[in-house]
Amino acid sequence: xxxxxxxxxxxxxxxxxxxxxxxxxxxxxxxxxxxxxxxxxxxxxxxxxxxxxxxxxxxxxxxxxxxxxxxxxxxxxxxxxxxxxxxxxxxxxxxxxxxxxxxxxxxxxxxxxxxxxxxxxxxxxxxxxxxxxxxxxxxxxxxxxxxxxxxxxxxxxxxxxxxxxxxxxxxxxxxxxxx
Numbered sequence: 001x002x003x004x005x006x007x008x009x010x011x012x013x014x015x016x017x018x019x020x021x022x023x024x025x026x027x028x029x030x031x032x033x034x035x036x037x038x039x040x041x042x043x044x045x046x047x048x049x050x051x052x053x054x055x056x057x058x059x060x061x062x063x064x065x066x067x068x069x070x071x072x073x074x075x076x077x078x079x080x081x082x083x084x085x086x087x088x089x090x091x092x093x094x095x096x097x098x099x100x101x102x103x104x105x106x107x108x109x110x111x112x113x114x115x116x117x118x119x120x121x122x123x124x125x126x127x128x129x130x131x132x133x134x135x136x137x138x139x140x141x142x143x144x145x146x147x148x149x150x151x152x153x154x155x156x157x158x159x160x161x162x163x164x165x166x167x168x169x170x171x172x173x174x175x176x177x178x179x
Contacts, residue, residue, distance in 0.1 A: 050093040055150035058158040064092045071116045075123040084124040087115025094137035105169035108137035111144045142173050152178045
C-alpha cells in the first residue's frame with residue numbers, strides 16, 4: 001500500500017472511492033460553530049469526570065471520558081439491568097468548567113448511573129444516557145436528580161475540596177441541587 005492509498009483520515013482506500021471519511025476532532029479551539037456533517041469540533045479541555053462509587057467515595061477519574069474509569073475496566077456492559085443482579089451502584093459525574101470575569105466556576109454538572117459487578121465482570125449502563133448527559137454538562141446544565149443524599153454530599157465535598165473559589169462562583173442552581 002502506498003501513501004497515496006491512505007487518505008487524510010488514515011483510512012486505506014478512501015481516496016480510490018473519491019470519499020472523505022468523516023472525522024471527530026476533540027481539540028481545544030475557540031471556534032466551535034458547527035458547519036455541517038463532520039465539520040464541528042468538541043472542546044473537552046474544560047470537562048472532567050468524577051466517579052462516585054456507592055456511598056463511600058468520590059474521586060476524579062479522567063478515564064471515564066473513554067469508558068476506562070477504574071470501575072469500568074475489565075467490565076462487559078449490557079443494557080439489561082436484570083443481567084447484573086449483584087452490581088454495586090456507581091455514577092459518572094460530568095463536570096464542565098467555564099469562566100467569568102471573576103474566574104473559573106463549575107458550570108455544568110450531570111450524573112449517569114451504572115452498576116458494576118467486578119466478580120462476574122459484568123455491568124449495566126445505558127451508553128446513550130452517558131453521552132447525552134456529557135453533552136448536557138457541556139451545555140451548562142445541572143442534572144443530578146439520580147443521586148441520593150449520600151452521593152450528593154460526596155460530590156459537593158469533592159467539588160469544594162478541589163477548588164473552594166470555583167464552588168463559591170458556581171450557580172445557586174448547582175448549590176441547591178447538591179444541598
